[in-house]
Every structure is written in C-alpha cells, then in structure tokens.
Amino acid sequence: MSGDHSHNDSQIDSGSRHNDSHKHKDKYKDKEHKHKDHKKDKEREKSKYSNSEHRDSSDKKHRDKDKERLKLKDGSSDKQKDKHKEKKKEERSFDGKPKKEKENGFESPFIKSEPDNDFYHSLKHEKSLKRERNDDDAEFKPKKIKTENDRSEKKAKKRKQEEEDIKPKKKIKDKKGEVATDGKKKAKKEPEEKWKWWEEERYTDGVKWKFLEHKGPVFAPPYDPLPSNVKFYYDGKHMKLSSTAEEVATFFAKMLDHEYTTKEVFRKNFYKDWRKEMTSEEKSKITDLNKCDFSEMSEYFKAQSEARKAMTKEDKQKIKEENERILQEYGFCIMDNHKERIANFRIEPPGLFRGRGDHPKMGMLKRRIRSEDIIVNCSKDSKHPKPPPGTKWKEVRHDNKVTWLVSWTENIQGSIKYIMLNPSSRIKGEKDWQKYETARRLKKCVERIRAQYRDDWKSKEMRIRQRAVALYFIDKLALRAGNEKEEGETADTVGCCSLRVEHLTLHQEMGGQEYVVEFDFLGKDSIRYYNKVPVEKRVFKNLQLFMEDKEPEDDLFDRLNTSILNKHLQELMDGLTAKVFRTYNASITLQQQLNEITNSEDNVPAKILSYNRANRAVAILCNHQRAPPKTFEKSMQNLQTKIDAKKEQLADAKRELKSAKADAKVRRDEKSKKAVESKKKAVQRIEEQLMKLEVQATDREENKQIALGTSKLNYLDPRISIAWCKKFGIQIEKIYNKTQREKFAWAIDMAGKDFQF
DNA sequence: TGGTACACTTAGAATGACGGCC
C-alpha cells in the first residue's frame, strides 16, 4: 500500500459507521481521565531516543528548505482553469479583483421598500466611502498592481455610479423578486441585479468593514404567564408558583415528551437551577422533582401548538406579515454601502440547555438576555441601535476588525454568542471562497506533504512520529484536529490529536487484510465514529509503540496537540491547518467521484443520482450522520407500493401494445398503426416514470443515515458542482436550493463547465 | 509553553413551509 488516498476503498467497513452513541457512551461513563499526565511517558521517551536534540535542529533545517521550495512552487497566482468561459470570466481570478470596473457601484433593490427610511440615511452618508482594497493575503493578491491614476479615475467613476444608485429608483424589488413600480406590484419576475462583491478588491490589515449600521437585536418575547386554569401540582396538590418559578417550570413542561427529561443529569441540573428561581416558600415546599406534576402545563402547550396549526389562513397570513415586518426592520444591516442580510438577529430565548451527548450541563437554565448583557458593534458615524426604552446596552463598540454586530456572554459555558451576517453576504462569501482556494493550494503540494509525513514515520523523535501518524489520519480519514477540552465542562468527545488509547484497537490481521486499525470514538456532537481501516505497516508499528505501557484512558498522541500540529502545517504551506485537509479531501473526492461515475448518456434523474452518490461518498468520509427520519420505513413502504403499482401499469401497457401490434399486422390500416404508436409512447412514458421512482427509492435508501447537507454547505467547493451542472446540462436548481444558490452566488457566476478543483 | 479569550466555522436537531395526493 503506498500513499493510498482514495477515500472510497480505504475502509473495510465504512457502512458500519453508524450513530450508536447511546450504547457507546456507557462505555465512557464515570471515567477518570488521567490523560494529561505525561510525565511517565516523557521519561520513557528520554530513555529511548537520546539524540533527539541533534535531530531536532537538522530537521528544522530541512523543513525550512522545504518551506522555501513550497513557497516558490505555490507562489504563483492560481487561476480558475475554465478556458472555455467567456473572456471576462476567464480573466477573473480568485483574488477578488475585478478585471473590469464594476458596472453598478451600489445597487440596493430594497431601499425604497424599506419602511424606516431613517435607517438608511447612512447609505447616502456612505456614498462617498471608498474601500481601499490592497490585499495582504497571498492568495488574494491582485494580479496587477493598479496605478494611482487608474485608481482615482475608477474611484471617481464608481462614486458617480454610487451616487446614481442611491438616488431613488423607479423600480424596487421585494424579497420574492416581484417588481413593484411606484408602489404597484407587477406580476412578472425580473432578474434581480446582484452585487458581485467577488469582482471587487478586498480589505487589508484585518479590516472587515468601513461602515456598519444596524438596528440591534430582537429580544425574546417577555414571559407570558399561564392562564389560571392551567395548574402545577406538587405531590398531587395544586400549587401556585411565582411568575419566575413558573416560567422555568414551563421550560421543563415544554420538553416533557423529550428524552432529555428522563435523563438523570438533565433533571438534576434543571432542579438545581429551578430552585434558584423559587421563592423561599417554594423552596421549602418543593423538595423532590419526582413529585412535580407538569402535565397540565404540557397539555396546555400542546393545545396551543395545535391551535396555531388550526389557525385560519388569514390569521396565519397576519403572523407571516408581522414576521416579515420584523425581518425587514431588524434582519438587514448596511455594511459598506450594501444592504446585507443578518443571519440570526434574534437573541436566543431563555430555556433549558440542550447539550448533545452526555453533556454534564444539560438541563441547566439558560437565562434571559437583557439589553445590559448586550455589546453592540457598529460604526461610530452610523445611527446606533437603540436599546428598549428604559434600558441600556452593556457597551457600544466600534471594532471594524471583527464581523459581528451584536454579542453577549451566555451563562452555561461562559462563551460569547454573536449576531453575524448571512452566508450570502460579502463578508462570509469572501471567507468561504478563500477557504476553497487554500484547499486548492494544498492540492498542489499534498504529495510532497504526504511524502514528508511518510518519511517522518521513521523519525528518531517520538513527537515527530506522532505528528506524522496523526497527520496521516487527518489526511486519510478526514478526522478533525481534536483540540483539548476542559474536563467535566462538555461531553467526552475527541478528534485526532485528542484520541485516547481506548479509542483504537489494533488487529494484525482482520477480514483478510493486514494491519487493521479499528476506531471507535465519539466525535463532534457525540456522533460515533466507527471504522476499520487497513493502514501501512509502519503506521501500525508506530501505533503499537505509542500505545505501549499506556492505560486505556491515556492520550494516544501524548507528544502532540493541535497547536503543535498546526504550527508544523503552517511551515509546510502558508495558511495550512488540519481543517484544510478535510476541505481538500472532501472536495477532491467529489471531483474524482463525479469524473468517475457520471455517464453523459444518462438521463437527468440518473445523473442526479450519480451526483448524490458522489456527495454521499464525501458525507461518509466526513462521517456526517443523521438520525434516520422517523417516517423513514413508512415512506419507503409507500414508495415501494407506488413502484409495484407502476410495474403493473407497465405490464398492462405492454400487453396492450402487443395486442395493438397484432391488430395492426392483421388490419394494416392507418388507424391501427396510430394506435401502435400511441401504445408505444405510453409504454415509454411508464418506463420513465418507473425508472424515476426506482432511482428515488435507491437514493432514499442509500441516504437513510447520511446527511448530505453539511458537506454540501461547508466542504464541497461549489464550483465543482456548478461546473458539473453546466457540463452535463443539469439545472443548478436541481443541486442547490434557493438559499444555497444565494450562498454560492460567487461560484455560480465564476465557474465554467471545465472548472476542476 | 500553556492557559485563556475571542472570533469564527461546522454541525445535527427542531421547527416551519409547502406541495402533492386523496
């Protein structure tokens, strides 16, 4: 086996990787982890490798040389390879710099429809704001340096254009793309003009924006007390709770049907936090959660939910309109002359913490966030958002080196939560694009890096061997880096660098293959990673060495952490981190799979099945799982019933065709000939329908426990999919829904049919 | 060198919207 990085045959039993976290978790319950104790291992290593100092310095020299070589090799600007694309697009590179001046400096189809024109006053104020975009990032360097004259001329043009654009427009478009003229709606959609931020230059020195204005967050609605007929019972007796205690009780009642409320940890944490909200009288009365009866509350909320569903169309419409109004008011910001959608403008409401897996803090009370907890970030010269009457913000900040608009600290883990922009925004899109370009740079030097880590498996230094084996896993199996976690603060999950001895079983021989490593651990979100992988002999021997004399709960890589690993990777390639391997391997797998399995002769559903299969290969590689939908069995059965019916229909149609043919043979007239033709067409039509249903069934079955969305959204360079669509005449809408198309607008615009990752 | 704060991406579950079918 030499450098096998095909991700589809590297696993003995990839299909057996399934989400079995509940059973699995028991294995780790109540464990005392001593994996931070490295002292004895250090002693062990010292005695084994006495000349490590010398090796260290010579290694560094080699690395520096390699780094230089890599820099030279990768330094050239990476252009997209679509040679058949129209010239404008062909010339555009990922550096984000336009080849021609932007035609519409500022366009905001929303402005006139905005009810609160005040909010947009700053657009006018902003119109002369220019973005100085000299790139500091190597990848995004402009290909040609502009002269100052060029710049000022262009700036002047742009400014003029922007002024034009800010002037009231005759046409405005609403969210659905309907065009209104002077307030009147037109029935027909017109193509929306989108801002092509990818044709513009980027900011430098970590500046994220020059101007930012928004309306602040939308707070969770205040607590609405229960009606007096909805009662809480303690020990079988009605008990009126104080408003605060009642609110927290409703959080529990709302979750009564959820498995969470049966978990001991959840109940314990809830009870502890609930008591903090009780009056002293309540505290003295309520002493046992098991004696609390929340069922009336629970029924009440279920009834409310039913009532919501049963609302009249008009009432539903009213709610929808109100939501739309809130969205229009709070869901957008102005960032550097453009109206951008905010991703999460609502503050997380209070409730009970739903940690994943065996989270020690599940059930704790997530407290209500008030204005006094909120830090607002916006431009000094913008109209600052106002806190609700009678309240104050914690702070108003003007930090343009960050992308967030609002932040607060949550009380469960003490972490900071942010309000940020939607994935379709410039600020997110640029970053996403950059991510794929970094992965494409890795493509150019991955063979060298692989050669190096293979070489490092033989290193005299334990730390280098560990680093090399870990990197091999990250590369081959697309494992996450595995940062260290605070014990007892979160669920016990691991990634590559934090793997423990107990997570691996070594098999000299298994299923007819040599040197098999069996992985079994809980990864991000407590999703189980189970995989049996044949590895190279040297890796296997190294693993034996790393595991020697260790307890199951000891770290496998005791000389390694993500910081050390990433520092090393940074030396191998600028911008390289462990995460890049996952992006690279996901994207390259999609590209290879599509190249391999797409049959140009296939019809559209079959081609889409091929696409989904390629996507699935990536999802399996990245271990993106989902709980099988509750309705899965039933819906499969329904589909099968449809298939059976269609088969019968086909048999009937074929019989009819046969008899029509026989009839035509005897009668030899036009009418019977026509009858044969129409029967033939009917057979064809039914065959197509049957095929479609069968493809659907296959797709659904194969997708039972696999989530395609995560890889599609976060790991697969969208240009691969778009190029594939263009090449094989598939509508992009078949692959990406509306939201995804908005997120990947940059890729849709720039990828031609010949783009290769 | 390790700890921590912070900023940001990635993740599956929950919820909501919508369209097809009876």
Added chain:
DNA sequence: GGCCGTCATTCTAAGTGTACCA
C-alpha cells in the same frame, strides 16, 4: 380542503484556530 410527508430554514451547540499574556 385537509392531511401528510418532505424539504427548507432556523436555531444554537460544538467544534477549529489565533492572539495574547504570564
């Protein structure tokens, strides 16, 4: 027209990675 299943969207937890400090 209502029900049901599916897909889209929202929500927020859980990761990664960097900067900074002692």
